[in-house]
Every structure is written in C-alpha cells, then in structure tokens.
Amino acid sequence: MRDRIERITEDLKELKEFHPIGLSSTRTRRLRHFINSELESLRDEPFDYYDQQGKVDYLLLKNYLERQFRELELENRKDAKVGRLIPFAETLVDLCESRAMVLPIDPKDVAQTLFESQKEIENLIKNIESNEKEVSIDKSGAFRAAMHIDSLREHLKEWAGFYKGYDPMFNWWVLDPYSEVDKGLKNASSIIREKLVGIQPDDEDAIVGEPIGRERLLAELQAEMIPYTPEEIISIGEKEFQWCVNEMSKVSRKMGYGDNWKQALEDVKNDYVEPGKQTQLVKRLALEAITFVEDHNLVTVPSIAKETWQMLMMSPARQKVNPFFLGGKSIIVSYPTDAMDHEAKIMSMRGNNLHFSRATVFHELIPGHRLQFYMNARYRPYRRLFDTPFWIEGWSLYWEMILWDDSRFKKTDQNRIGMLFWRLHRCARIIFSIKFHLGLMTPEDCIDLLVDKVGHERSTAEGEVRRSLTGDYSPLYQAGYMLGALQIYSLRKEMVDTGRVAEADFHDRFLKENRMPIELMRALIQDRELRRDYKPSWRFYRL
Template sequence: MKMPACFINFSVDSNPSLYMKTLFVSLMCLCLLRAVPVVAESPVTALIQRVDADVNGLNRVYIFRNSPEYFNRMGIYYNDVLKELQRINFKSLSVGEQVDYILLQRNIRHELGNLQTNANLYTQIKPLIPFADDIMALQIKRRRGDKPDAQQVAATLGKVQTSLQTALAASDKQSGYNAVAYRKAAEVVNELEKGLENVYDFYYGYDPQFSWWVKEPYRKVDSLLARYSDQLDNVLADKADKSLDVSGIKGTPIGKDALEELLQFEMIPYAPEDLVAIANKEFAWCDAEMKKAAAEMGYGNDWKKALEKIKENHVAPGDQPALINRLANEAIRYVEDRHLVTIPELAKESWRMYMLTKEQQRFAPFFLGGPSILIAYPTIDMDEASKEMSLRSNNYGFAHATVFHELIPGHNLQGYMNQRYKSYRQEFSTPFSVEGWALYWEMLLWDKGFHATPEEKVGALFWRMHRCARIIFSLNYHLGKWTPQQCIDFLVERVGHERFSAESEVRRSFTGGYGPLYQIAYMMGGLQLRALHKEMVDSGKMTELAFHDTFLQEGPIPIEMYRAIIMKQPLSPDYKSQWRFADHLIK
C-alpha cells in the first residue's frame, strides 16, 4: 500500500524528540486511513468507463470506419463486452446500477446493429469503390511502421489511379443505387483519401526511397479521390435523391421502419403517427393561447398580426449581447427566488457568449447554447434583406423565452452538472433528456407566470409552436411525405417564421449533423419531464427543488430511466420502454 505523505523516513538518532512527534503523526494518519470507508465501484460503472476508453483506443487504430476490418474487429469487441456484462449478477445491483446495466446493454446491441447495417451497405456499394482494398492495405501496414517497398507502393497507386479514372468515366452510366448508397460511397472515398494522406505524411520526407517514388503517384490519386467523392455525392446522389427540390437542401429520409427502431432505442413507446397527433394537439393549445394574447394586444383572434408586431421590437445592431446578459440574470434570479433548482455560484460565473457568423446563421438563425450562448444577429457581410430578417427573428419577445433555455436553468446548467455528477453517463446522453430539459423549463416557467406581458407570451408561444412544427415536418420528411421546401413553407405559414430563419431551420435539421429524431426530442422530452413532475411533485412525493436537482445529478439518460430511479421501479435485464408519458397530458 502506498504510504501517505505524513509517513516520513526519519532516523531516531538524529533527533529523538522530533522522531516521537513524527511517530505520533504517522499513527494518527494510520487511524484516519482505517476510519475512512472504502466504497466499492459498481462493476457496471467500471465496465462503462472501460468500454469508453477501449472504443476510443480502437477507433484511433482502425481509422477506416467503413471497412470489413472495422466491422469485424468492433463486432468481436462488442460481443465480448456483452458476455462480460451478462456475467454480472443483475439482481444484486441497486436500481441506479440496473439502469446503467440496461443502458449499456442497449447501446452495445445498437452498435452491433449499426455495424451489421453498415457492413451490408458496404457490400452493396463495393462495385463503386473497387480500389478500396489497395488503399486500406497501405494504411494497415503503416500502423506499425512497416518498411515500404517504395516502387511497389508507386505501382499500387498507379493501379488505383487507373481504377479511379475508369470509375469517373463510367459514373454517369451507374444505376441501381439510391441516394443513401451513393452518399455512403462518397463517405468511404473521403475516408480513403484521409487514410492515404496518413500514409504519405508518415513516410514522405523520412524515407528517401518513398519520397522519390511515391510523390507524383500520390498527388494524382489524391486529386482523383477528391473528384470522385464530389461526383458520387453532388451528382449521382442528387440525381437519385427524390426528396430534393428547389430548396437545394440535401437530406436522407430514413423511412418508417428505421424511425420506429430509433424510437424504441430512445425509449419512446409511440409510433411516428402517434407523435404527429400529439404535436397537433399541443399545437391546438398554442393556437388558443396565441389568440388570448393577441386579443390582449388589441388584435382580436389574429395572432399573426400580434406576432408581426413583436418582431418589430428588437434592439439595434450591436446591442443584442447586452440584452442577452440582462435576460440571463433575470432568469437566474427568478428560479432562485422560487427555490426551483440549485445553481452553483461557479455555474453563474463561468458561462460565456459568442456571436454567430453569417455562414453559421445559415444553419442557426437563433441562439445556440451549452457552455456558451451563441448569438445570432445581423453581420456586416449580410445583404439588407437578411439583416432585416435576422433582426426580426431575434426580437425581445423571442429572446425572453429562450435565453434561459440555452443558459440557466437550461443547457448550460445541465452541462455543468453532468460534468460533475455521474459523468460516465455521458455515454447514454440523449436529446430527449438534453433538449427535453431545456424545453421543460419553457413549459414550467410559462405555468409560473414568468412571461408577464402579452408580448412576452406571444414570444414564448411562438417557440412552443415551433417545437410542435419540428415534430410534424421532420417526421413527415423522414416518412417520405414532405420535401424540404414543404417543410420550409410549413414553418413560414403555420408558425410565422421569417423565410430566412425557416430555410436555416430546415437546413440545420436535415444537413446539420443531427439525428432523425433530434427535432422531436424537444417537445417529447419536455412532455416526459412534465408528466413525471405531475407524478412526483404535484403528488407531494418530491419538492420541485429535489426533483430538479436529482435529475441534474443523474446524468442525461433517457427520462424513463430517471423515472425508474426516483420511483425505485423493479427492473429486469430485458426491460423495454412502456411509459406512455404523453397520454394524460394532452390538452
């Protein structure tokens, strides 16, 4: 056992008095060590942390994520983890540990399913990438510093060059592949380009023979790979993509079967059509409240006129950051005064703000949040129409209803707490928890009267309608019923978006790197927490402070699993989602 610092190597002959004092301190340290209880780490927690480290390590070695080698290696690894997990005695675990077990098992099985899906797709597109094996073989040898036969490498690249030239010449005649296949092929080619660059950068300038023989063949192949990737993605995939329209927004509708599979993974026990119906009922509530607020403003039932009026109430260019700071502090005071959630002093001190560029606002026309709040507002390089729409889209009413969503008590506070409590559960993070938490606060603060004026209410209701619309347009898109342009028009006509912001929202939804369910996660996650609040807080089983603090300390896990923890629900290793959270909340 490693001795604590108080155990000093000291000779009795040098100073007997000091020796006795040192001995006394050492004995006290030993007593303290014996008094501190040793808390055994959960075997599931340890396994989760090890899997995270293992996968990160394997991904650094096997850089071709779309390759038979990767599919095989990761398949072996995940199956080994499943076997290890199943050797743990589930019944001996606490409810929280059982939740970790269920989620780890779910994630591993999901990864195995993804590997098989990608392996099948790779087999399908292999005729489009006949040169892949040759490039992969070069990188595999490079991993451990293999001494290359430079002339043979140059010959291999000559063969790859010929294959690429043939593929490019024949690309217009390719048929029988859908947009998903072409885009996957383009993704593989991009990986091959980076992998070949990895080989070249490793040897060039260090190995004289390699530098002599390979420079020119590499340059030609690298250029052809870039051209071929562009041809696959921007030409062939576009031709095959039936969802493309005048908007020019690319996407990949995944279909009903894939949607249902993802919903099951996210522990949402509803069909896509059920979720659209829920959104429409929530929309009806919004319509009624919008009419009330419009009447208070003197516009009768015409809420669109009321919405147009509040869009005119915006600060001048350059003044938005000061407004954001004021609104952030207002929200913090509001929730603290009512003891709704504990806010650490450092959390209030450590949030930051930045401005979004013109290009970033093509994907994010409003705030983005997390560790920082990212502010959308006109930039000098925008045209005048875009500047005007950016001002109108980021008016006072809209900002009053969303600054706290991005900062405190929303995303910023949740991220702060998730880093400090059960951080290993980041592996199970879901937008239904992350976006659901922030949207839940929009609902809760509405109920508590945070929006004092009809103008503020219209701003808040705009966002609530927007969340309903996201469910409707994204699911209809992925079900193959709507095109991107129909989604844009829906946001403009049904919610009252500026066209600039509607286009940005749809572009972000389908090409911004978000999953197919991301846009429905806001409202559905919010409804989950709202339903759980009714079960636990309204019933008197928990205070609001305890309910919110406990949620933040349990990590960004599926909300049904948070429910199981606080209700001490009996679980089984094969647990399936069953909580019909929205049924009793529909207005």
Template sequence: MTSRDVSGGWTYIDMPQHTPGQPAADAETMEQRITRVKADQSDLYEFHNIDLVRPARLKDYYVEELDKLHQLSFEELPDQEARVDYVLLRNYLRRSIRRLELDEKRNEKMAPLLPFAAPLVELLEARQKVELDSLKPRHTADVMDAATRLVLKTKEGVESGKIHVDGVTAIRAVSTIEQLQARLAELIDFFKGYHPTFDWWTAQPYEALNRALADLIPPIKVKLAGQRPGEEDAIVGQPIGRDGLLVDLEAEMISYTPEELLKAAEEKFAWCEDKMRSAAARMGFGDDWHAALEHVKNLGVEPGEQPAMVKRLVVEGADYVERHGLVTVPPLARRTWRMYMMAAERQKVNPFFLGGPEIIVSYPTAAMAHGDKLMSIRGNNRHFAKATAFHEMIPGHHLAMFHEARHRAYRALFENPFWVEGWAMYWELVLWDRGDFFDGPEDEVGTLWWRMHRCARILFSLGYHLGRMSAQDCVELLVARVGHERRTAEGEVRRSLNGDYEPLYQAGYYLGALQIYSLRDEVLRKGICASEREFNDRILRENEMPIEMLRALFLDVELSKEYKAQWRFLD
C-alpha cells in the same frame, strides 16, 4: 488493458475473472464497466478512423461486451442505481450493434461508386497498425496507380449514366471519398521527407490519385445527388427509414411508434395555435396570430445592442429560478458563463442562439446581404430571445452541463436529446405555467412560437426520416405553418439533416420536456419529493439517461434483465 486484434476477438487479460452469478470483491462495478466501455470505444473510434470499414471492426467489440454483460447476475446487483446502469448499458450496446448493421447495409449500396476503395483501405489500415511490410514504396505506388484507373473508370460510368445509386447513397459516397483523401494525405505525410524511396515511388501516383478522386466528386453530386454546381448551401440529408427510427426509439426507451408521435405533435401544435390566437386578440390583432407574430418579429434591437439584451435576459432567468426556489444554482455556475457572437457562416446552420459553457448569440454581421440581415434580426428579436436565453443558460443547458461534469460523470456515455434538450425545454413549460415570468402577450407569442417550432421539429424530422417529406418540404412547413423567416427555416433544416445531429435529436426537445414534466407531476403528487427544487436537483445529480430510467430511479420501478420501455407518458 491488453487485447488481441479486433478481428480475432477481445480478451481483457488484466480484468479479474469470476464465475457468473457469484460476486467477487474485485469485480467491476457497473460504474467501472461503463467507464471502461466509454474509454474503449473512444480508442476504437480513434484507431478505426475510416467509416467504410468501421462497422466491421467495432461490431465484434460491442457483441462481446454485450455477452459479458449478460453473464452478470442481475438480481445480485447491489442497488437500483446499478440495475438502471445495467439496462442503460445493455440498451447502448444493442443500439450500437444495430446501428453498425444499418451502416454495413448502407455501405454495401455505395459499392458501385467505390470499386477502388478496398485496396486503399488496406494501405490505410496498415499505416494505422504500423505494418511497414505492407507499405513497401513500390507496392504502395502500384496500389495507388491501379486505384486511379478504377477511379477514372467510375467517373466515366457516372457521367455516362451506367452507374446508378440513390441520392442519399451518392452523398455518403462523396463523404467517403473525402475521408479517403484525408487519410491518404496522412499516409503520405508519415513518410514524406523521412523515407526517400517512398517519396520517389509514390509522389506522382499519389498526386494523380488525389486529383482523380477530387474530379470524381462533382459528377456524383450533379448526376446522382442532383446538386447543381455552386450549391454549397444545398440541404442534403440521409433518411434512416422507419426501421432506423424504431431502433433509436427503442434505445431511447420511447414506447411510441413514429406515427403516434406525429399525431401527438399535431395535437400540441393545435394547442399552441389556440394560445397564439388568445395572445393576438390581447395585442389588438383579433384571432390573426400570424399578424401578431409579424409584429413581434419586428421588435428587435439595434446593431450593437444584442449582447447587452441577452446578458440581461440570462441574469433574469437565473434570478427567477433562485428567487422562487425552483432549482439550486451554484454560485460558480452563475459566475463562469461566457458570451460569444456567432459567425455569419455558422448562422447558416444555427440561425438562433446556442448555449452550454457559453451562450453564442446570433445577430447579423456587416458582411451579410441586406435581406439576410433583416431576417436574422427578425428571427432573433427580444421576445424570441426572452424565451430562449434561460433555455441556453440557467436553468437550462449551462446549469445542466455544470452538474454533468460533477455528478455521475460516467453516464455521459448515455447522452441523448430527450435529457439534454428535454431538460432545457421543460423549463419553458414550467415558466409558462407559473404565469408571471413572461411579461405580456408579446412575450407569450415569443415562447409559443418556440413551442410551435418544437412541435414542427417532431413533424419534419420524423416525416423526413420516414420518407414522407423532402428537405424542401421541411423548409416549407416551417415557413408556412410556424412563421419562420425563410433563411432561418433553411438553417434549421440544414442543421437537422446534415448529419451532425442524430435522427431523433429534434424530436427530443418537446418529447423530452413532456417526459420530465409528466414525471414531475407524478413524483410531487405521490410525495416522493417534497418540492420542485428537490425534484429538479436530483435530475441534475443523476446525469444523462433516457427519461424512463429516471422515472425508474424516482419511483423505484421494478426492473429486470430484459426490461423494455413501457411508460406511456403522453397518455
């Protein structure tokens, strides 16, 4: 596949051309198109590796791919799978364009802090393209020297209060500066020891520039982002606003507003509280579910015993779904899961278990402060673990990832939390309903606590991105309303807001679970699948996508070229 430079548009000269609306034997199938777009995107992201300019470089590609998609005759697509793939790719390209446009606006807000960036970016892009004429040693040294003067002037403006930006923009600027430092180091390493005059000209200007960039970061953090020195663990996020949430909700095919989802989360939270009071009464705590929760938290295992407990729970979950014929568990999936212990530093952002190919277990390490040890033990007690081991492994993430690699793997492009996390939490709802998986009120408190936790994730993540809550407000919500340990609450919020997860990720757990749960009832009621096993197995074979499109496959919903989300699964 060859093309002209992105700035001049893309032309794939090895792709067969045919008249729109007229199918050709050698035309791309939807699966082939999605596979190609996924590979193209990977190459483009790898090549255009500077976030400051990436939106401008990638948007043209997505626009042209969307135009090409629109030229297809939707009516002549061969089957429902292809029509679903069309809608999935269309939504993906549209969201990619809108996200890049939002990124461009955010980048514009950083301009007062980055007046030195543009000439440096030109050097770095010339390095990527191996345009050596633009990297002459003296010219490179001149650019670095001029940039250093601008960096020093910017630092003075920040410290004197002449430069003003909001805290989120300040943190984005810090991230951009650190990225420029990393790319400049790559540039220097490319010529170091190989081009003697390059070293001669640039060694001192580069050292001065790198030092100036490093010195600019602390005043930005302190003066503009409000971080005091030594607050390496401070929780810093980047709210995307209501417009950003609407873009993501549309792309994930959720036909509700953020406000409607917040209302639903409060209703589900109230249901959890009612069930918690019932369990508390059976434990002898009356209607004081907080006291019952405190009792359950103290039922952890001793140091050294956590791995054995977790293994027992993983095996128990897999045995249960197989014994009751709820989903097919391939023998290889059962044999190949692994276990690791989570490092203390990683527990700052992942205070609980993680799962997938392996289960990563949280438990205090010897080096932790005493108070942190106690909170970690309480936050990973045996009854909380009972309600999360199967979520992480079988029938949850491990089983799902096993199938994702083997069935319609091209749909990995449409990864989304409503499928990934929704599938794992869906099993929490199913096993609760069955009534014989959770042993006694202590186990019920454990799984209800997780469900309340997922309600709270909707409340604090949407509230934060709507601008209604600060990061500290999110922590206090988890502590006061859900009963989190403060350390685990801080880790949860840090994990949710630090940029590693997309804004809707935390809302995707419960909302995705409710979608799959609602779809299951509809499919079984209408006799589309003869059993729960058939329903669950098919979800795994279809691979990732917004759940509304899974519904379109199961129910053979009539689709159109401009199909939009319309399923009111909460109603």
C-alpha cells in the same frame, strides 16, 4: 458497474480513434467483436444483487451496447451498397490502415496500387459523365458515397504525410501517383454531387438528407425507450401543434389582431435591438432567469455555475446551420455582422428579436443547458456516455413550459408570442423530422412547413432544416426536444404535483442523476422494480 462503464467508454474511444475510416471492414469486425464480447460478459453479471443505481447502470449500458451494435450493422449494410459505386475505396482503405499498423511497404508496389486505383476512379467519372442513369444508386446513397470519398481523401493525405520526406524511395515512386489519386478523388466527389445528387458546384447551401426508414426509426425509438410508433409520434406533434395555434390565437386577439396570429408574430419579430446591442440584451435576460429560479427556489444554482458562463458570437457561416442561439458551457449568440447582405441582416435580427431571445436565453443558459452541463461534469459524470436529446434538450424545453405555466414569471403578450413560437417550432420539428425519415416529406417540404405554418424567416427555416437533416444529429434529435419535455413534465406531475417531493428537490435530483432515457429516470426516482430484460412501457402522453 461504474468502473465497467468508464472502461468501455475509453475502450470504444480508443478503437474508434485507431479505426477511424467508416468504410473499413476491419473497423466493423473489430467493433462488432468488442461489442458482442461486452454484451456476453454483461449477461454473467448478478443483476438481481445490485442496488437500484446499479440496476439502472446495467440497463443503460446494455441498451447502449445493443444500440451501438444495431447502428454498426445498419451502417455496414448501407456502406455495402455504396461500396459498389466506389470499388477503389477498399484498396485505399487498406493502404491507410497498413500505415496505422506500421506494416512495411514496398514503394514500387504502392505506386502500382495507386496507379490502378486511379484508373478505377477515372472509369467511375467516365461512367457518370456519359450516362448517369446507368449508375444504380439513389440520391442519399450517392451523397453518402461522396462524403466517404472526401473522408478517404483526408486519410490518404495523412498517410502520404507519414512517409513523405522520411522514406526517399516513397518520394521517388509514390508522390506522383498519389497526387493523381488525390485529384481524382476530388473530381469524383464533385461529379457525384453534381450528377447523382443534384448539387451544383457553386451551391454551398444545398440541403441533402438521408431518410432512415420506418424500421430504423422503430429501432431508434426502442433505444430511447419511447414505446410509441413513428405514426403515434407524429400524432403527438400534431396535437401539441394545434394547442400552440389555439394559444397563439388567444394572445393575438388580446393584441388586437383577431385570430390572425401570424400578424401578431410579425409585430413581435420587428421588435429587435439595434446592431451592437444584442450582447447586453442577452446578459440582462440571463440575469433575469437566474434571479427568478433562485428567488422562487425552483432549482439549486451553484455560485460558480452562474459566475463563469461566457458569451460568444456566432459566425455568419455558422448561422447558416444554427440561425438561433446555441448553449452549453457558454451561450453563442446569433446576430448579423457587417459582412452579411442587407436581407440576411434583417432576417437575422427578426429571427433573434427581443421576445424570441428571452425564451432562448434561459433555454441555453440557466436553468437550461448551462446548468445541465455544469452538473453533468460533477455528478455521476460516467453517465454522459448515455447522451440522449430527450434528456438534454427535453430539460431545457421543459423549463420553457414551466415558466409559461408560472404566473409569477412576468410575461407581456409579446413575450407570450415569443414563447409560443418556440413551442410551435418544436412541435413542427417532430412532424417534419419523422415524416422526412419516413419518406413523406422532402427538405423543401420541411422548409415550407416552417415558413408557412410556424412563421419562420426563410433563411432561418433553411438553417433549421439543414441542421436537422444533414447527418450531424441523430434521427430523433429534433423530436427529442418536445417529447423529452413532455416526459419530464409528466414525471413532474407524478412527483411534484402529488406532493411526493418538493419542486427544487425534484429538479436537483434529476440533474444529479445525469443523462439517461427519461423512462429509466422515472424508474430510478420512483424506485420501481427493474428486471434484466426491462422493456419500456410508460405511455407518458395520452393521444
């Protein structure tokens, strides 16, 4: 099974690199054929003769391929609707794909094709400018069309560069109509964004998302092996949210603010280091976390993992999407630069104060993402294909829960507020991301929730929502933090709290098995019976 997974990983990579254009019907057909062929072949495998690891690999691959197929079909249906807005796209895609297949071209014919495409682009622009209400497409579909146009423009640039200068007749016939099409595509994208999406030309920070609907959410939950409905997921988020508020109030009373925990939060936010000092703070916090997990034998930390992590600084532009720290092999630190205006500087420092940072550092480094990524590269690395936020983000948030519970981990009241802020934030992520995809909240509603109910600075709230909804992350990514953590926490109760396995052994085993839905991890660790037609059933959270 490992050889099959590694081959499919590389084959899919090759196919997607050779067919990179999302609107391409050729790409859809080729990927559909490949996935169906692999699924058909998988059905002939002798599942019952595999050991437990082989059965898990089989189910992971089957689930992955089925998910790839569903996503391919859903994307194809959405692109079919978008295609009616941009009828010229198919012709231009064909030009780009003929270059990839090195088909002979007639520069004169190509010039005529481009000339006719430009007429279609001009008609589109004219129709939108004259009366955009006649264009039958919703805001998210229009934004999708604009992104496809931008992508197509880049592919055409590569196409023209392939022939330019090498084929003198190409230059003579094609360069002028190509230049017109390039300008036309740029104008079409801009006018779609302005007239149909509502993004003004000078608004670089607009947030536009694409709600996927309940049917797609159910499919995503099935792929992540989460046997709950979207409505139940929201209920989990709301229940955990209330727990955080209750705990916030307890700490707030100890700090002298009564039940006004938001005032206590304001106190915490204003406890930040001076400009230029954040790097040393992060280093000190990183060493504190490493020392704690090693001293108490909570998880194995290989010497190279703790010796070779690095620190990078987040650019002001990137902070608009990632207002807090990021991690993986390294930690990327958000903090204001001298180029940011005064208000942005203050909000960045408040949003990355000492107590928020303390929780963030061990989330991003060790025992969080840094340790994860180190182990992923060395133990069953082929399972990285089955990447899931429930495993990746759930693990790091799980450690925030464990260190909250552990009385040996020293915490001031301000530290507790900082830890609770992040936990509250992850509950809010469940609520706003699922409700957005159900069409129950707008991006503005999501921002207001983070500001009014969680206590975010508005700039960091905007960054969080922009990051969550712009399509760079899967629809369940933000929900995966808390839900994944709750799954691991529940599995820990079954394994560690009952004495079935030592704490360090549990954590080491979890990391060495690499990425997968937590329900399958549970079946693997507990050696549960697995069938070829396995369906998720673990109700890890009591509503």
